[in-house]
Amino acid sequence: MTYFAPLDDMVFALLQAAGDGAFEEGGLYGDLGDGVAESTLAEAAKFAEQALHPLDRVGDRIGARFSEGAVICPPGWREAYSRWRDGGWNALAASPEFGGLGLPALLNAACTEIWNGANMAFALCPLLGQGAIEALEAHASEELKRVYLARVVSGEWTATMNLTEPQAGSDLSLVRTRAERSPDGAYRLKGQKIFITYGEHDLAGNIVHLVLARLPDAPEGTRGLSLFLAPKFLPGGDGRFTLRNDLRCAGLEHKLGIHGSPTCTMIYGDSGGATAWLVGEENKGLACMFTMMNSARLAVGLQGVGLAERATQTALAYARERRQGRSGADQGRSAERIVEHPDVMRMALTMQVLTQAARAICYETAASIDRARRERDPVRAGEADERAALLTPVAKGFSTDIANETASLGVQIFGGMGFIEETGAAQLMRDARILPIYEGTNGIQAIDLVGRKLRLGGGGALRREIADMYSVVEAAGGFAASGVVREAVAALEAASRSLLEADTSKALAGATPYLRLFALARGATLLMKGALSGDPRRVALARFFADNVAVAAPSLARVVVDGAPSLLEAGGTLL
Incomplete structure (x- = not known):
């Protein structure tokens, strides 16, 4: 079960979303002209196909393991993450002020599709980091940016999003995690969060948790939520981040799919409270978190595109080799490749066009984000911002729905062998099922x-x-x-x-x-x-x-x- 990035289709969709003249000097994407976009995607494809994809089945079969409070990622993942970080892939779209490359959201979207097509469980870790970078850039104090942002941008440290609690799934008004003001200007967090992706792992030296919590005098409901930054390690007396914060992973969920991605239960404040700092203003945390969530929603849509592409490739390769039955009246002929049967044609073509439509919608959304940021005319920039907001729920919802549809059709094309784990088709179906659920159903x-x-x-x-x-x-x-x-x-x-x-x-x-x-x-x-x-x-x-x-x-x-x-x-x- 191999994966290759469909560069021709991706570049075509990217150019269409960018618009005529966008890659010329002075155009919206002038910094991607002279083949920069194509060469970047080619390098991303090479890394994904050679370093990430071979680890996908390893992650599914072995999974992340929890042992004595620590999480051990599947074999080979630490080395792959080091190569990912050293290659600068984490910094692709971040601001140059904090060590990023400042490249457009559209190019980053295409790369995000590639990472997830190759190994979705691995790609979830940097996906959350990208959202955290945007939230910190937009809302964190200059001091927090100075201390944390460059390290998250580089990938030296990773980041998480802590929203969900046992009683508070999609309804964040029910969040109970408490924050108390401390005389030193920091805050202390106490509570429990569940379903925290990469809340604990062994890929990076520190983990920056962004946590929604409620102050004692906060208003009821979502208007009373604040956003806090709580690192796994705090700076010790020598300034190095070696002092363990009062937070821990209490266990991992046993899931239907994405086994390589650790889904953690996090406990804050066993011994007086986890030290944290406010991001943005008190009681304005939901607005800050939505900066991260909106980024993540488009990224999850791109996860759907990547997985749908992978399912399509896998099923079509099988259909072109598997011989069974005869569609014509001549029963003396040898068995045909099943791709020649009209019903299999229908399924394979449905997979292809759903994937291409979802890719086009996601890339249009990313291009609108770029126009909102890069357009000099404030009216056109405002319209682009509205368009990105309009398309984001469509990109997330449709792309993740069709990921499930294509994965299911892929199993059907394989027939009985699709129900057998060794072909890999079943893993794609299991992995896809989370996509319409997380980051907002x-x-x-x-x-x-x-x-x-x-x-x-x-x-x-x-x-x-x-x-x-x-x-x-x-x-x-x-x-x-x-x-x-x-x-x-x-x-x-x-x-x-x-x-x-x-x-x-x-x-x-x-x-x-x-x-x-x-x-x-x-x-x-x-x-x-x-x-x-x-x-x-x-x-x-x-x-x-x-x-x-x-x-x-x-x-x-x-x-x-x-x-x-x-x-x-x-x-x-x-x-």
Whole structure:
């Protein structure tokens, strides 16, 4: 079960998301011109294929181990992490002020897809570090930045996100971890956090925990949460970070998948309280944490793309070799490769187009983040920021859903052998299942999209997005499936109008099908835009997506507009 980064498809999607002229001198991505983007991705692919991918099955079979309060990562992972750090990959998108390379989010997004396609359990560690870097850059004091940020940027130290507690999953208003002010200007934390990815490990010399907690005089609910930085090791008398903080890992979860990634229960304050420092302002912690979470949500979407690509490659390689059955009437012929059977063709093509649509949506989201940061015109920068916010829940929700769909189709293509662990198809299906759950369940992404993002800029972000979709349809002219794609966009427009006028119960009932509808319309138009290149393969895949996937859009719109009464009525029978 090999993996190779699909560089041609990735570069094509990257260039399309960047826009015409973006890589020329003075363009938005002038720093990536002269082949910088392509060579960076080629080096990332080489590292992922040679150093990370061979360790993926090792991580699944052996997993992270907990022993006497310490976590031991799978064999070979420490060495791979050292190579990752020394290669500068952790610093790719961070600010040069703190030792980063300052490269665009779009290039980092493509690299993130590669890391996760090769070894998702390993890539989770630096994924969280990237989010922590953004949160600290945006909200930490200058002193915290001076002490911690450069070390996290370099990868010398790693970072975590501590939100969830046994009684507080998606509802952070229930967080009970306490913070008390200390005379020395620091704070002391007491409480328990669960599901903390890489909360303890042996890859780096220190771990910087970002922890949501509540001060004694804080308001109730999420308005009373503050964000704190609590390192595993504190500076001792000699200034070196050797003094163990009052926090520990109490154990690891035994999980369905991503076995190589340690998922920890963390205890703060066994002996008086873990020393921590405030990030941002008191009682404003959720806003700080959302900086990290929004970054992580796009990254998780890219995890979905990487895993879907891997599942597609794995299944297609098998389908091109496995011989069984005959699709024609001539029973005297030798058995055909199963990829020649129309039903297997359908499954493999569905995997391909779902992956390409998800990649295009994620890259468009990353490019919008870059425009918001790099665009000189404040109006265009503001519009780009709104677009990134609008697309982020779609990127996370759709990409992680299709990761599960493609992994399941991959097992089906393998047949009985897909159910056997040795082929690796089953591992991908197990690993994929967490993606729609963490960093905000996909139901929460849909609620965020419908409840907040549709109204950004007075609805202007949504109107601009739909107008862009229509412009692609118009540019496609005589494209064979342009009528189907136009119907998908029209269905999205009608469903959007209905939701903007709906009461809360109807909006919540229609949220999840609406996110799927949005993704199908946007994905269809982005694949159609790619087909304008004239590449026969891209034309064929865009048409397949339109006629076999996006054709569901009008039905989804009907669910959004008319489905709430029957859902709520039938739901009453469950109570």
